[in-house]
Amino acid sequence: MSATNDLPLAGRMMQMPLLISGLLTHAARHHGRTEVVSRRCEGDTHRTTWAGIEQRARQLAQALAALGTQPGDRIGTLAWNSHRHLEIYYAVSGSQRICHTINPRLFPEQIAWIVNDAADQVLCFDLTFLPLVEKLAPLLKTVRHLVLMTDRAHMPAQTSLPNLLCFDELVDAHDGDWHWPEFDENSASSICYTSGTTGHPKGAVYSHRSTVLHAMGAALPDAMGCSTGDVILPVVPMFHVNAWGLPYASALVGAKLVFPGPHLDGASVHTLMEEEGVTFSAGVPTIWLGLLNHVKAKGLGFSTFRRTVIGGSACPPAMMRAFEEHGVRVIHAWGMTEMSPLGTLASLSAAQRQLPVDEQRRILEKQGRVIYGVDMTIVGDNGERQPWDGHTTGDLLVRGHWVIERYFGRDESPLREVDGQAWFPTGDVATIDADCTMQIADRSKDVIKSGGEWISSIELENIAMSHPDVAEAAAIACAHPKWDERPLLVAVRKPGTGVTREALLAHYVGRIAKWQVPDDVVFVDELPHTATGKLLKTKLREQFKGHVLPGV
Numbered sequence: 008m009s010a011t012n013d014l015p016l017a018g019r020m021m022q023m024p025l026l027i028s029g030l031l032t033h034a035a036r037h038h039g040r041t042e043v044v045s046r047r048c049e050g051d052t053h054r055t056t057w058a059g060i061e062q063r064a065r066q067l068a069q070a071l072a073a074l075g076t077q078p079g080d081r082i083g084t085l086a087w088n089s090h091r092h093l094e095i096y097y098a099v100s101g102s103q104r105i106c107h108t109i110n111p112r113l114f115p116e117q118i119a120w121i122v123n124d125a126a127d128q129v130l131c132f133d134l135t136f137l138p139l140v141e142k143l144a145p146l147l148k149t150v151r152h153l154v155l156m157t158d159r160a161h162m163p164a165q166t167s168l169p170n171l172l173c174f175d176e177l178v179d180a181h182d183g184d185w186h187w188p189e190f191d192e193n194s195a196s197s198i199c200y201t202s203g204t205t206g207h208p209k210g211a212v213y214s215h216r217s218t219v220l221h222a223m224g225a226a227l228p229d230a231m232g233c234s235t236g237d238v239i240l241p242v243v244p245m246f247h248v249n250a251w252g253l254p255y256a257s258a259l260v261g262a263k264l265v266f267p268g269p270h271l272d273g274a275s276v277h278t279l280m281e282e283e284g285v286t287f288s289a290g291v292p293t294i295w296l297g298l299l300n301h302v303k304a305k306g307l308g309f310s311t312f313r314r315t316v317i318g319g320s321a322c323p324p325a326m327m328r329a330f331e332e333h334g335v336r337v338i339h340a341w342g343m344t345e346m347s348p349l350g351t352l353a354s355l356s357a358a359q360r361q362l363p364v365d366e367q368r369r370i371l372e373k374q375g376r377v378i379y380g381v382d383m384t385i386v387g388d389n390g391e392r393q394p395w396d397g398h399t400t401g402d403l404l405v406r407g408h409w410v411i412e413r414y415f416g417r418d419e420s421p422l423r424e425v426d427g428q429a430w431f432p433t434g435d436v437a438t439i440d441a442d443c444t445m446q447i448a449d450r451s452k453d454v455i456k457s458g459g460e461w462i463s464s465i466e467l468e469n470i471a472m473s474h475p476d477v478a479e480a481a482a483i484a485c486a487h488p489k490w491d492e493r494p495l496l497v498a499v500r501k502p503g504t505g506v507t508r509e510a511l512l513a514h515y516v517g518r519i520a521k522w523q524v525p526d527d528v529v530f531v532d533e534l535p536h537t538a539t540g541k542l543l544k545t546k547l548r549e550q551f552k553g554h555v556l557p558g559v
């Protein structure tokens with residue numbers, strides 16, 4: 008909030024900080040009876056309401072103070088999506104502490120590094136992660152309290168952890184007679200570390216202001232289009248960039264929230280969707296493979312599920328078609344940890360709604376247009392802006408209300424200057440067309456450079472996955488004496504199918520320029536993934552470093 012006395016004429020409006028607690032009090036007051044349902048680690052289903060969450064979040068805020076933590080302290084979580092995790096989100100940020108969600112799928116040494124880097128004072132974790140935390144505990148330098156997110160009945164009889172606290176007991180020990188404080192909206196609210204596929208992970212520190220503005224942007228009709236009539240199932244974990252803002256956007260619009268806990272297999276997700284009347288969900292492509300396979304194998308459908316946001320890596324068009332056949336609209340989204348994470352979502356302009364269905368599909372397969380609050384540009388090697396013609400590629404840069412300025416604990420600025428403005432370099436290579444729709448060609452480090460020309464690995468993967476026998480595919484660069492790099496496709500067959508190398512290569516004919524067709528195909532049983540479910544291309548490149556392409 009700036010001083011107003013220097014202004015030619017100050018607006019005569021209230022100064023009301025954008026605070027995360029405001030989202031929760033709004034939901035509790037205006038949508039208090041709307042449910043929050045969770046499948047729990049304990050095995051049962053838990054039901055509460057937005058009013059119930061707000062009450063318990065106040066009690067938890069009292070408990071955090073009683074533990075001796077202060078505003079500004081970091082509180083870590085190793086937890087699935089659940090009502091308790093939601094209570095932590097709001098109690099921690101709402102009391103001006105900082106919620107640090109940690110990805111439990113990282114290596115234990117990496118987790119310890121992250122907890123120490125963030126200097127977490129308290130670590131709250133689910134029952135699933137008790138063995139992990141027992142292993143981590145000796146490595147944690149700043150954690151003063153370990154809290155198991157369960158009730159007294161499920162506390163372990165034996166553990167190597169000293170003074171292990173019980174989450175429900177901590178909460179129940181307080182009465183909630185406490186008020187959400189008002190403070191500067193630029194205060195830090197949460198931290199999320201990038202997955203650190205190269206080097207140490209880096210922390211993105213979000214503010215209350217950025218989080219609330221991001222939630223408003225996310226909920227817009229041409230973005231996620233969330234409404235009070237929705238039943239929202241965040242399949243994307245709350246440790247993956249705050250479940251893409253859904254815990255906040257749901258409170259903002261007063262939607263019912265459904266949490267899957269640790270049960271993310273296709274059968275569990277489908278049952279939960281049907282039982283709770285889920286209308287809307289969000290997740291990375293790999294998680295949806297399981298659901299689609301289950302639905303297909305059992306001949307099932309969806310009674311209420313109507314739209315899903317898919318992002319985190321490129322959504323293959325074949326996956327969009329599969330959902331479409333079940334009456335589910337896929338909203339393709341692009342973003343990153345450093346952007347809270349939403350940048351663009353695919354949508355049709357009024358004019359595009361008049362186009363034939365096939366053309367509309369091609370637009371919706373791209374990563375989409377920015378939400379108000381984010382701006383983007385593409386630049387060439389010399390930093391000059393590239394035309395928005397739909398085929399010239401450039402490095403994608405962004406700026407906006409929910410884009411980071413620098414990383415946690417680092418002084419150096421990651422920003423780049425273009426035409427006198429500061430921009431964040433995304434590390435992605437993209438095109439933007441005349442209708443302002445962006446399409447990711449690749450991550451700059453994954454792009455395949457053949458004879459000076461770029462080949463999009465995403466395009467090669469999408470074509471492979473449009474073959475009925477292919478479950479998953481990755482295109483990587485392979486060294487070539489003449490062309491420098493040539494594409495190699497590494498593919499996983501669907502169970503019980505037998506597509507050959509030749510048949511898969513023939514599938515490219517007519518779908519892509521001849522010189523872009525992969526030089527070779529290798530079938531494997533499984534592809535390596537990162538902790539957030541993305542293809543781990545660094546590992547694949549390592550694995551196939553010595554691969555000799557035919558004719559070389």
Ligand code: ADP
Nearest residue numbers: 201202318319320321340341342343344447450
């Ligand atoms: P990390 O960088 O730690 O892997 P992020 O979730 O921040 O985790 O990843 C952001 C990156 O994921 C983007 O820069 C982009 O390369 C990729 N990405 C995200 N969404 C999409 C999408 N819809 N299509 C293609 N790539 C995507």
